[in-house]
Amino acid sequence: MIPAAFEYRRAASVDEAVALLAEGGEDAKLLAGGHSLLPLMKLRLARPSLLVDIDRAAGMRHIDERDGTLAIGALARHQDLATSDLLRARCPLLAHAASLVGDPQVRHRGTAGGSVAHADPASDLCAVLRCLDARMVVQGPAGRRTVAAADFFVGFLESALGADEVLVEILVPVPAAGHGWSYQKFTRRAIDWAIVGVAAVVEPSPEGIARAAVGLVNMGPTPLRAAAVEAALRGAPRTAVAAAAASAPEGTEPAADIHADAEFRAQLATVLTRRALEEALSRC
Template identity: 55%
Template sequence: MIPVAFDYACPASVEEAVRALAESGEEAKVLAGGQSLLPMLRLRATSPKLLVDVGRVPRLRGVREEAGSLVIGAMTTHHDLLHDALVQRHAPLLATATETVGDPAVRHRGTLGGSVAHADPAGDLSSVVLALDGELVARGPRGRRTIPAAEFFVDRLRTALEPDELLVEIRVPKPGAGWGFHYEKFHRSAQAPTVVGVAVAVRRENGGIAQARIGLTNMGPTPLRASAVEAALAGADATAQAVVRAAEAAAEGTSPASDLGASSEYRAHLARVLTRRAVLAAARAE
């Protein structure tokens, strides 16, 4: 199918991009890697009057350390994340999950910022940023603002970004000692949507689990924290038996959809199974 006609802007700076968005109101879309937006344009699932291509804004790429956090430019590609030494050292959960996104062609074009701003419930990296207690930094006509990941995802394909704001950075805190990480997902092929995914960060202390942060992919219209499992694991022994008991609560508070990919009941089952596997791997439980 052919997209509806639209105007095209290719700004060279963040300021130019924000100005273009502000002048267009709610009739513009930001083009990052294009792996999600271009198919939607072809299907006419979205019909913007202006496409703002931020692919030539150099300040939106790269990874750096800053005040105890890892700061990742929104236009940093999945491929670059996978091969960045800072990400591998300080955000291994992000690297592990990124490796499961699409195929090499998708990872060379797709971006972290584009993925989280698209807010697809089946997007793997949104639940990872949530599990890492990340923050999203937006730039608009009124300046910069920082949005906690827990407040960023509003609904399916909707975020807290205003129409005239551009996502410029993703910040994740660097972990201290004792943290382990793992990402588990179920999908039918590299190009198929994630049926369910589980992002886990676990801190071991004195032989037990002191803290757990768990993000769920595709268990509702937005990424969710498995808060009941997190509470059950806090202070628990790092044993397989304790993890299995806690993981039974993985679907509590969720609202998984029933669609061609899976029924809601099957997704709830997968959430329990994958949470158990991911926590066991992250905690290296015995």
């Protein structure tokens, strides 16, 4: 449980972090809250030769709104999201999901950016951000670029981030006025990772449902959208929810592990999707 030797540098800004990553090459890694990277290093599953600590880098811990878009600095802690008055008012799904991450210590140390960059399909925030059509702003030696969440998560613990890039902020379009939302997280104990989780946003219409977005946690190697459910609910009456939820496992590849087999996860996805949609509709 002792990491391999590494060099340690602290970056005071995003620019400095990018420069240090370039200096360190392929084996350099950013360190934010350390709650995913350090356990991997202790198990020697990660052996970076250089750690670039961005924990105190300036200008990366904001949560604000610009022209209908919420901007969340990569260093914002889960606790910052959970207790943000702005998020609670404008995007309660995000604040609520952050409040369910791990335990108080994890929420006070772990960062939104670290969660996203780590790209764990079991992460609460990654699937919620997929559901919310978030975009990731990343900075590398060539400048900044923006990557849609749909393109950001490319494989198990694998993102579109280059080895020389820093995730700077996460942009989330403010959900439509009058929307309903829900996050259903199935765990054995309150502080655990999700065995399966479902995030839902519903936009109502006078006839029923105008549009629904559904994000799935731990139903494949990346955070997923339940595309079949969303298609079934476009312009549908509220009574269509249970039948639509039954298609939640379509297109997923749930893993089998010590917590659940694939069949149980598929069943959970169906049940949690129905519950999430019903709760979201009750909030419209």
